[in-house]
Amino acid sequence: MNDLGLSRWILATWFAGLLLAAAAQTNLQPRSLSLLDSIQIALAHNLDVKIARCEPEIAARQVHIASAAYEPALSFSGSHRFSTSPGGLDEYQRPYVGTTTERDSYQAGLAGSLPLGTSINLGSSLSGESGTTPSGPFENGSGSASVSVRQPLLKNFWIDRARLDIRISKNQLKMSELEFRAQIMRIVTSVELAYYDLILAQENIRVREQALDLAKQQVIDNQKRVNVGRMAPQDRKQAESQVANSQVNLLAAQGSLVAAEYRLKKLLSDDFTAWENVRIEPTESLAAPAQAWSVQESLERGLTQRPDFLKAKIDLESQGITLKYLRNQLYPQLDLVGSYGRLGEGLGYRDALAGVRSGDTWFYSVGATLTIPLGNRTPRENYRIGKVRRDQDLLGLKKLEQDIIVEIGNAVEQAQITFARVETARQARQLAEEALAAEQKKLESGQSTTFFVLSLQQNLTGARSAELGALVEYNRALANLALSEATTLQRHNLNLEVR
Numbered sequence: 001m002n003d004l005g006l007s008r009w010i011l012a013t014w015f016a017g018l019l020l021a022a023a024a025q026t027n028l029q030p031r032s033l034s035l036l037d038s039i040q041i042a043l044a045h046n047l048d049v050k051i052a053r054c055e056p057e058i059a060a061r062q063v064h065i066a067s068a069a070y071e072p073a074l075s076f077s078g079s080h081r082f083s084t085s086p087g088g089l090d091e092y093q094r095p096y097v098g099t100t101t102e103r104d105s106y107q108a109g110l111a112g113s114l115p116l117g118t119s120i121n122l123g124s125s126l127s128g129e130s131g132t133t134p135s136g137p138f139e140n141g142s143g144s145a146s147v148s149v150r151q152p153l154l155k156n157f158w159i160d161r162a163r164l165d166i167r168i169s170k171n172q173l174k175m176s177e178l179e180f181r182a183q184i185m186r187i188v189t190s191v192e193l194a195y196y197d198l199i200l201a202q203e204n205i206r207v208r209e210q211a212l213d214l215a216k217q218q219v220i221d222n223q224k225r226v227n228v229g230r231m232a233p234q235d236r237k238q239a240e241s242q243v244a245n246s247q248v249n250l251l252a253a254q255g256s257l258v259a260a261e262y263r264l265k266k267l268l269s270d271d272f273t274a275w276e277n278v279r280i281e282p283t284e285s286l287a288a289p290a291q292a293w294s295v296q297e298s299l300e301r302g303l304t305q306r307p308d309f310l311k312a313k314i315d316l317e318s319q320g321i322t323l324k325y326l327r328n329q330l331y332p333q334l335d336l337v338g339s340y341g342r343l344g345e346g347l348g349y350r351d352a353l354a355g356v357r358s359g360d361t362w363f364y365s366v367g368a369t370l371t372i373p374l375g376n377r378t379p380r381e382n383y384r385i386g387k388v389r390r391d392q393d394l395l396g397l398k399k400l401e402q403d404i405i406v407e408i409g410n411a412v413e414q415a416q417i418t419f420a421r422v423e424t425a426r427q428a429r430q431l432a433e434e435a436l437a438a439e440q441k442k443l444e445s446g447q448s449t450t451f452f453v454l455s456l457q458q459n460l461t462g463a464r465s466a467e468l469g470a471l472v473e474y475n476r477a478l479a480n481l482a483l484s485e486a487t488t489l490q491r492h493n494l495n496l497e498v499r
Helices: 003-026 035-045 047-070 161-227 233-268 297-303 307-326 349-358 377-444 449-483
Strands: 029-033 073-085 100-115 118-133 136-152 278-282 333-345 360-371
Touching: 029 035, 035 047, 035 161, 035 233, 047 161, 047 233, 118 161, 118 349, 136 349, 161 233, 161 278, 161 449, 233 449, 297 307, 297 377, 297 449, 307 360, 307 377, 333 349, 377 449
Parallel strands: 029 278
Antiparallel strands: 073 100, 100 118, 118 136, 136 333, 333 360
């Protein structure tokens, strides 16, 4: 194959590669999306968001379960008893008849407790008895209605297990809502970063296409110089090699675009097949708006808004509540007890109920019970463990605060550095364009060689890619800073309703 044939083969290969790439995109339906569009779609359809949304609901149900400790319990019972004994002869050898007895008993009760640890029991009973004896048939009835109260005065007075579970479950609900908020911010940030990566991938294709156009034009220009005898045929191969390398880089950039688009689609969808034939076209471009940064202000926002720090403080509060409960369990069990009731008796149910209603026969009792455990080792050790855990949580909160200070400080520094990189990269790209233009003029006048022109073309391509990379890194730094400060939702004017 001669030199001209090789040039044509290279150009044909390049054209075929572009045709294949274009064919791969032919069946894709374009869909324009802004960054806010992408975020809103993700919040509505992202599977991680849907999974995280379940946790606050579960925690709310746990609060209802804990509150059920104060639900009263209604009880009923009833029984029937029959007994008989045979007749016989007494000590005087006189016959007597046997006895039969039937007894029906009914009980009803309502028991419950109050938030101060008070337990109340309302009870009633009604029974009737009938049968025969040697002296003749009989029938009688009895009934009662009473209320009994037990009030702890030491142990379980300030706090008991039910109150502990309710307060802890409410704090768990707050923590689950904060974790859901944190997950939303992480998803929004992931969508934002993926959106920037997609823009970078598309812009990088344009850079690679420009590089390929430069290399292709250089091949054409070199061929003209060879035809007029101003360049040796072998010098043309450098530009042809550059065309091949540029084509490889363009195909690699197209592969990066596909990967970036897949990453964004994964975040946007709960049904990936619905996006499989969609080509996302970002409507926004990369920019580098100047901002004023203050580490102190960022720290204030982070330490007052970050869900992880607020969760740690709530967890410390829960540990304090638990410690209060464990301390209360060290006291003896001193309970004040009392009861009041009415009794009724008569020949049947009616007389018994009338006696209860009249209140002629009644009773009451007042007393106290004291239980002192000997040794009390288990509550004492539990209390000591609780104190250690509280101290552990305090240290964990302090460590988290320090980590947040370091993270936010680094995020602010990265934002400042990447902003400076944008301007430097822009200047480098402009200088690379000017250098290439000057070298091309020198080549046209015979004062330079193809080697230097191709080198400067590569430098320009690298400078353009570096400028794009700097823009993306700056926007990524802003997104990460907002996540560190927990201002991601405010940054995009999003309102989050957890319940």
